[in-house]
Amino acid sequence: MGVETAPPNKVRWGELDEDDDDNEGGLDFLLPPRQVIGPDNNGIKKVVEYKFNEEGNKVKITTTTRVRKLANARLSKRAVERRSWLKFGDAVHEDVGSRLTMVSTEEIILERPRAHGSKLEETKNAGDPLAQIGKAGAVLMVCRTCLKKGDHWTSRCPYKDLAPPTDGSIDKPPSSEVPTTASGPSKGAYVPPSQRPGAERTGADMRRRNDENSVRVTNLSEDTREADLHELFRTFGPVSRVYVALDQKTGMSRGFGFVNFVNKEDGEKAISKLNGYGYDNLILRVEWSAPRS
DNA sequence: TATGAGCGG
Structure with a gap:
């Protein structure tokens, strides 16, 4: 009991x-x-x-x-x-x-990004505060080189090779002790060799993207490397970038690549000489590339 | 087979 x-x-x-x-x-x-x-x-x-x-x-x-x-x-x-x-x-x-774990049955709606300015988006997002965020984001995109808003990032500035904006432009204190990149190198500031006056655009600078004078090379053999392409194309003039498309998973060449020339005429020459050129048992196709989307 | 990767404030 x-x-x-x-x-x-x-x-x-x-x-x-x-x-x-x-x-x-x-x-x-x-x-x-x-x-x-x-x-x-x-x-x-x-x-x-x-x-x-x-x-x-x-x-x-x-x-x-x-x-x-x-x-x-x-x-x-x-x-x-x-x-x-x-x-x-x-x-x-x-x-x-x-139970240590709960299974949520809550419905979560995921927004599917739609082409900008598509009819659906316009009507659906009218009055939707969230829809404004995208536009605000565009304003946040201010090019540090040309100061244009909402058009491109600094790295894509069409004027990036031109002189940077001079002092006296927007938002700059009139006489500042602070060293700025915009007003040129201040005394004693380190300037990488590649950016010193007269430096040739080679080697490390090849990574820098420039879609101009881009030549597409297709029908490459699978073991063609960027160095091989560079060797082949540099005879026509200074090359700013070489790229061979690789398969993300296997790392194998996808059989095409891009070569960017500093000078358009050199690209023209390369196309006329190398298109149809036998390379590694294959006939190369060389032509101007369409800008990437 | 065939038009590149990634980085943002």
Whole structure:
């Protein structure tokens, strides 16, 4: 009386004792005791027990099981703390500890970007405050070279090779001690060799993108490298960039590439000389490239 | 087979 008992049907299978399969016969006292080894660090638990089988022979039974790692001992302090948090949302109706993970059935609408200025966008976004963000973003795009707003990034400035804006233009303090790139190198400021007056545009500068005078080369053999293309095309004049399209996954050449010439005439020459030229067993196709979208 | 990668304030 008054003894606390576990509620019926609330027994967890994992806590069940495994020796509820007593063999009738009552000879079990003749057997060595049951041994439990582990669980070890990998959660492997071994149970060695002895029984009489149906023919009355003594048999040894070894059971190896993987047990769940004992929870709180391995949890961080923070994780233990989290367990006492109040449940919220749909989970308030859940029993404590009944579920660690909730599956959200909430519907999440994802906006599909649409071509700018398409009819659908115009009508759908009318009066939608979120739609204004895109326009605000355009205003944030201010070229640091020519200061034009909403047209291009600094790296794409059509005037990037021309003189930078002079002092006295917008937003500049009249007499500033602060060295600026816009007003040319200040005394003693480091200027990379590639940017010193008279420096030739080669090597490292080739990475710099310039879509002008871009020549597309197709039907390249798969082992053509950018260096090979450069060798081949540089004979016509200074080359500002060489690119061989590679497969993102395999790293293999996709068989085409681009060569940018500093001077348009050199591109013309290259096209007229190299288009149809046999290179590595293949006939090259060389033509002006369409600007990339 | 065939028109490049990535970086933003």
